């Protein structure tokens with residue numbers, strides 16, 4: 001596999017100030033100086049992760065996929081061309097704007113602009129979060145994940161799986177069709193939801209502490225306009241596939257941002273594609289955007305998951321937890337089967 005992580009995301013918007021506010025005060029990213037026509041935001045030691053570009057039309061976007069080095073980028077370009085995909089070698093000026101050493105661009109079968117790069121610029125300046133979060137979980141797992149909507153899954157699935165070489169994590173049919181893909185141990189770095197139209201659904205960033213999520217949830221609940229008082233698009237919940245505890249909020253561009261904690265790591269070498277029979281969430285994630293029938297079906301699936309005792313172990317990072325002593329003989333019998341989930 002050539003691609004190793006989701007490196008950056010760029011969106012066209014004239015609302016640079018709205019985005020700055022959202023990305024710093026709510027998400028906790030750090031704004032970096034970029035001049036008048038764009039804003040960039042840091043999440044870690046990479047020079048930029050999220051870029052908002054006024055020169056790009058609203059609704060336009062680019063997804064930046066990272067490869068290891070220049071030879072790998074050349075090899076990816078060759079593979080794409082063999083697959084009949086038109087590849088543009090981007091000039092140094094654009095690579096500079098993306099803060100990378102080498103850059104190519106191409107489109108998926110739906111016309112989404114994808115970029116692949118190597119050599120992301122890093123900075124020694126400490127990351128200063130826009131609000132008091134513990135930090136973002138990135139590194140080899142990349143920036144997070146990005147999810148697009150598609151008219152039909154089969155129009156783009158072969159491209160991502162067979163040409164780009166993404167590993168299929170899961171396929172879901174109900175309450176809506178979806179396909180999830182991995183490029184590293186993050187359970188999915190990319191997904192497509194079958195909603196009947198092609199567009200942007202959400203991107204996800206993962207925080208290091210559960211409290212970052214809860215405190216962000218408080219902020220999002222009280223952050224909206226008079227007409228639309230609530231930024232929250234899906235309530236707090238936990239996913240069946242990546243085990244992420246998260247909620248979803250509306251971004252200034254209208255698409256959503258998932259704010260998550262506690263995602264699992266998989267082994268891409270041994271993973272086999274799963275069928276998500278229980279739906280996307282084992283609890284929560286009441287989705288404001290779903291049509292009424294799908295919303296009711298999603299709720300029925302969650303209640304069924306709850307009734308069947310569906311649960312998954314928490315995924316915690318070193319230094320972020322304490323083990324509590326066992327207190328009941330009953331728990332010992334429940335805990336015995338805790339390792340064979342998923």
Ligand SMILES: [Fe+2]
Nearest residue numbers: 145147204258
């Ligand atoms: Fe997500």
